[in-house]
Amino acid sequence: MVKFKNRNAGKKIAILGGGLCGRLLAWRIASISSMETVDNGIIEDIGIKNIELHVFEKGSLNPNLNTTDKASAFTAAAMLSPSSELVSSELEIFQLGQRSLTLWPKWLKQINGQQYFHQRGSLVIAHPNDLAELRQFEKDLRFKLQQLSTKQPSTKQIKTSQYQLIQSQQQLNVLEPNLGNHFQQGLFLQDEAHIDHHPVLNKLIEEAQVLDVQFHQHQPMDIDDPKLSDFDLIFDCRGFGSKQSSNDQAQIRGVRGEVIWLESKEITLTRPIRIMHPRYKLYLVPKPNNQFMIGATEIESEDQSPISLRSSMELMSALYAINPAFSEARILYQDQNLRPAYFDNLPKIQQSESKRQQPVISINGLYRHGYLIGPALIEQAIEKVFS
Numbered sequence: 001m002v003k004f005k006n007r008n009a010g011k012k013i014a015i016l017g018g019g020l021c022g023r024l025l026a027w028r029i030a031s032i033s034s035m036e037t038v039d040n041g042i043i044e045d046i047g048i049k050n051i052e053l054h055v056f057e058k059g060s061l062n063p064n065l066n067t068t069d070k071a072s073a074f075t076a077a078a079m080l081s082p083s084s085e086l087v088s089s090e091l092e093i094f095q096l097g098q099r100s101l102t103l104w105p106k107w108l109k110q111i112n113g114q115q116y117f118h119q120r121g122s123l124v125i126a127h128p129n130d131l132a133e134l135r136q137f138e139k140d141l142r143f144k145l146q147q148l149s150t151k152q153p154s155t156k157q158i159k160t161s162q163y164q165l166i167q168s169q170q171q172l173n174v175l176e177p178n179l180g181n182h183f184q185q186g187l188f189l190q191d192e193a194h195i196d197h198h199p200v201l202n203k204l205i206e207e208a209q210v211l212d213v214q215f216h217q218h219q220p221m222d223i224d225d226p227k228l229s230d231f232d233l234i235f236d237c238r239g240f241g242s243k244q245s246s247n248d249q250a251q252i253r254g255v256r257g258e259v260i261w262l263e264s265k266e267i268t269l270t271r272p273i274r275i276m277h278p279r280y281k282l283y284l285v286p287k288p289n290n291q292f293m294i295g296a297t298e299i300e301s302e303d304q305s306p307i308s309l310r311s312s313m314e315l316m317s318a319l320y321a322i323n324p325a326f327s328e329a330r331i332l333y334q335d336q337n338l339r340p341a342y343f344d345n346l347p348k349i350q351q352s353e354s355k356r357q358q359p360v361i362s363i364n365g366l367y368r369h370g371y372l373i374g375p376a377l378i379e380q381a382i383e384k385v386f387s
């Protein structure tokens with residue numbers, strides 16, 4: 001818990017970074033503080049009252065999607081896929097993901113954005129030549145789910161309900177009629193979801209502004225900036241932007257990801273499709289207005305230059321293989337960004353102090369899981385600071 005000089009006095013809070021974490025945090029603190037009472041007055045007790053909240057963003061809050069200088073929140077696919085990610089990540093990510101899957105619909109309802117949340121599952125498929133990859137994926141997933149139910153007996157149910165094996169082209173086509181006819185097997189992960197993230201990112205700001213949060217764009221800020229001298233508390237949500245800052249104890253790194261946005265009126269998909277591949281984690285995500293996003297490369301590099309020819313060709317040929325009708329799709333734009341990650345690819349909520357001894361809470365390292373785990377992490381941070 002943060003030690004404020006006077007817990008009961010009004011508080012001036014700064015949030016550095018207006019990407020995914022910054023927006024979620026600003027809206028959530030403001031919405032809690034605007035509630036009259038929650039569960040017989042707990043809100044009063046945890047001290048989120050009489051606050052003045054400012055968000056400082058280095059770039060534009062509504063960036064041109066074609067520009068390189070923007071939050072990685074805009075480049076993301078915004079899949080909420082705890083089970084698919086479990087195969088290559090820690091159980092902690094799965095647990096935070098499960099919690100976020102329950103928080104997203106509630107929070108989106110509060111900002112009148114429930115139409116942007118789609119829980120229709122996701123589908124993992126493989127070309128006939130890569131079926132060994134699919135089988136291995138299923139084995140790994142089964143093993144991880146078993147591990148989880150041993151560690152946490154209360155989650156035993158999870159093991160059996162998390163996915164369904166698809167054994168024929170007909171079964172696949174019932175779920176996704178527009179998949180190419182050479183796909184014969186797959187896994188259906190029925191609890192997974194995805195978000196139309198661009199409107200959600202805008203909505204979070206609009207609703208936070210209604211609750212008196214003040215947003216300042218084109219204002220790069222460091223925790224020791226003199227403009228922050230009269231703030232009682234600073235949240236650092238700068239993602240990769242906090243690299244080499246004095247409070248970056250665990251040393252954030254950037255992991256490059258490249259994606260392509262397309263439009264096709266001929267193809268309809270209802271859920272994200274993951275395509276097993278020996279070298280890449282490829283996925284195709286349906287977006288509003290006949291748009292699709294194919295991604296994503298994952299390269300240990302902090303290079304922020306445009307997508308390479310090689311990545312572009314590999315993503316596009318994967319797309320063509322899903323359904324040759326994609327050859328007539330229009331390329332809207334190609335994009336790349338850096339996922340903010342720590343050495344262990346796990347998120348961290350850390351407390352430190354500015355040179356003026358103001359408490360600083362940093363929420364960072366969300367890596368490839370910002371949407372998947374964001375709400376649960378913000379919930380934990382708020383509890384840590386105010387309860």
Ligand SMILES: Cc1cc2nc3c(=O)[nH]c(=O)nc-3n(C[C@H](O)[C@H](O)[C@H](O)COP(=O)(O)OP(=O)(O)OC[C@H]3O[C@@H](n4cnc5c(N)ncnc54)[C@H](O)[C@@H]3O)c2cc1C
Pocket residue numbers: 016017018019020021022056057058059070071072073074075076077078079080219220221222237238239240241242256257258259295296336337338339340363364365366367368369370371372373
């Ligand atoms: C290709 C790709 C695909 C992805 N797909 C998914 C997915 O499907 N599902 C999922 O859950 N996650 C996904 N992610 C990950 C997700 O985008 C990130 O985890 C998430 O955006 C991290 O949130 P953040 O707020 O920490 O950082 P960001 O969203 O990057 O926001 C940081 C903000 O801080 C600002 N900033 C930086 N420096 C300063 C400064 N000095 N002063 C003020 N502001 C500053 C930046 O301009 C930016 O707006 C993907 C990421 C990429 C790159």
